[in-house]
Amino acid sequence: MTGHDHDHHDHHHHHDHDHSELSETELRVRALESILTEKGYVDPASLDLLIDLYEKKIGPRNGIRVVAKAWSDPAYHVRLMKDATAAIAELDYSGRQGEHMVVVENTPDQHNMVVCTLCSCYPHPVLGLPPVWYKSAPYRSRAVSDPRGVLQDFGVALPETTKIRVWDSTAEIRYLVLPMRPKGTDGWSAEQLAELVTRDSMIGTGLPKQPGETA
Amino acid sequence: MDGAHDMGGAKGFGPVVPEPNEPVFHGEWERRAFALTVAMSRPGGWNIDMSRFARENRPPEDYLSKSYFQIWLAGLETLMIERGLVTSEEIKAGKVLSPPKPDVKTLPPQDVVPTIRRGASTERTATSPALFAVGETVRMKEIHPQTHTRLPQYVRGHLGTIELNHGCHVFADLNSLGVGENPQWLYTVRFDGPELWGKDTDPTLSISVDAWESYLERV
Numbered sequence: 001m002t003g004h005d006h007d008h009h010d011h012h013h014h015h016d017h018d019h020s021e022l023s024e025t026e027l028r029v030r031a032l033e034s035i036l037t038e039k040g041y042v043d044p045a046s047l048d049l050l051i052d053l054y055e056k057k058i059g060p061r062n063g064i065r066v067v068a069k070a071w072s073d074p075a076y077h078v079r080l081m082k083d084a085t086a087a088i089a090e091l092d093y094s095g096r097q098g099e100h101m102v103v104v105e106n107t108p109d110q111h112n113m114v115v116c117t118l119c120s121c122y123p124h125p126v127l128g129l130p131p132v133w134y135k136s137a138p139y140r141s142r143a144v145s146d147p148r149g150v151l152q153d154f155g156v157a158l159p160e161t162t163k164i165r166v167w168d169s170t171a172e173i174r175y176l177v178l179p180m181r182p183k184g185t186d187g188w189s190a191e192q193l194a195e196l197v198t199r200d201s202m203i204g205t206g207l208p209k210q211p212g213e214t215a
Numbered sequence: 216m217d218g219a220h221d222m223g224g225a226k227g228f229g230p231v232v233p234e235p236n237e238p239v240f241h242g243e244w245e246r247r248a249f250a251l252t253v254a255m256s257r258p259g260g261w262n263i264d265m266s267r268f269a270r271e272n273r274p275p276e277d278y279l280s281k282s283y284f285q286i287w288l289a290g291l292e293t294l295m296i297e298r299g300l301v302t303s304e305e306i307k308a309g310k311v312l313s314p315p316k317p318d319v320k321t322l323p324p325q326d327v328v329p330t331i332r333r334g335a336s337t338e339r340t341a342t343s344p345a346l347f348a349v350g351e352t353v354r355m356k357e358i359h360p361q362t363h364t365r366l367p368q369y370v371r372g373h374l375g376t377i378e379l380n381h382g383c384h385v386f387a388d389l390n391s392l393g394v395g396e397n398p399q400w401l402y403t404v405r406f407d408g409p410e411l412w413g414k415d416t417d418p419t420l421s422i423s424v425d426a427w428e429s430y431l432e433r434v
Contacts, residue, residue: 025285026244031309032292033247035301039315041258042322047250049327054249055239058331095334100381117223117367119267120283129249132241133233135283141225144369144422145412153231163419168223170365171401171425172263172337173381200233 059128060199062093063176066126067202068194070103071181081105084176088126098125098174104167105178106204111162112177113150113204115143116169123174127202134203144168154205177204184211216268217359219275223369224412245284252291253331258319261294263335264391268363269293337385339398346400346428351377353404353431363391366430370422373410374434378423379403386427400428 036042066088070077080087084101088094101123104112116122117140122130133139142150147164151157158164167175179201185193195214200206222228240246256266270290271278281289295301300319305312322330347353357372358364365387381403385396408420 025288026242027309028306029244029248029251029288032288032306033251035305035309035311036251036255038311039301040321041300041315041319042251042254043324045324046254046322046327047247049324050250050253050331051240051246053328053331055246059239095332096330097334099334099336100338100384102379117369118220118365119270129239131234131237132283133231136231137222137225137228137279138231140222141228142231145224147420148417150231154233161419163421164417165405166420166422167403168367168422168424170367171381171387171427172384173401173403173425205231205233 054124054129058124060126060202062091062128063123063126063199063202064194064197065091065190066093066176067178067197068190070178071185071193072188072190080178088176093125095125097121098123100173101126101176102173103176103178104165106180108180109163110165111158111204112165112167112175113143113147114167114169114175114177115140117141117144118170121169121172121174123176126176127199131199150205154200156205156207177202179208182208182210216272216361216363217368218271218273219278220271221368223367248284248288248291252287254322255291255295255300257322257330259294259298259300261298262390262393264363264385264387265393266290266294267387268391269297271363338381339383339385339396341383341398341400345380347377347380347402347431347433349377349380352434353377354434355404355426356430356432358430360388362388364388366426367424369411370404370406370424370426373406375404375406375410375423377402378405381425384427386429388427388429402426402428402431404431 037044066080069091070080076087080103084103088101106112120130120135122134139150144166147166169175182196196209198206198208201208240249270286273289278286292306296303300316302313352374354374355366355370355372358366379402381401383398384401386399389395389397403423404426405421405423408416408422409418411422
């Protein structure tokens, strides 16, 4: 362990994240941005663009389009399972934290769930930035040892006979779960099917909505 | 490094608590901390494995008491101080106290979208054949590096089956040390639940990790 000086800030012995500590963090980030801007290392306009990209363009709606297309277009489904990176790029989603994509398909026999026990690896181009729970200690610790318990936390119960397969993203391969297409959706368009896909169903901690669950 | 970040199988953290209608960022400082971290990788010149090590290389109580983006912020500060981009005195004072490092590249606005959309592939051309075949049983090495590794503790010493071969990829453990990419074959290795967690484990459970060739030994 190294003991970098900057880790020993005034609140080193405070372990609760009360209001004052958050304000301290906020001040620290503001000061850092002004230092880095003044030194000419960052352009604040670039920061604004990055934030806009991840808040408005890169998010689970991209993955929802991929899933709905796979459900409604058998040839696309085949391409997606064979080379997910290329098939996802057909819909114009690619890049940072999605360079090497693998799609894992749920079946009546097997349910897939994705985790990163070591940090927070997540397929950004199709799902956006990960939610807090995905990055949290409870999920990272239990997804690999007690995935049925984790599913219970999400209100999901699967048949005891369904095999559970957990994918720990320990390298630069990123996984997207292809959930099962809900019954009673024969003849639905990709746009209609998209209404049933949830973010959590593409991580494996949820199931798609059933027809009638949407407005 | 066997640190607090290596959480697979740890007990006592309690239930997973999803947040309904969660925003992408919780507050302005998270937005700025995220964007600063992404934008600084160009002037900083560090790679993703160096970033991960800078975040995880801290005392467990520090790692576990910081929020996710507080860890990012601390990691960013470490990386910048190590490279002489800023000093710890500047971070403490919250203002510039020394001249900028010369000849530093920045991320201009017109490069933001192309940079993110391009990403950074870690796949490299193989220079030797893969040592293991899909379907083969392997044992994960029982190693405890002091430095960065992507071999989680919960699989070390255990038997698994090679399920996928992903080609040759930049080897994180060495790349984090700045000694070159040293690409190696990368595999998905699958383990039966009871092999990792004992005979009373749900027999329908299996878990996989992605593992570079040097993490594996022949059985």
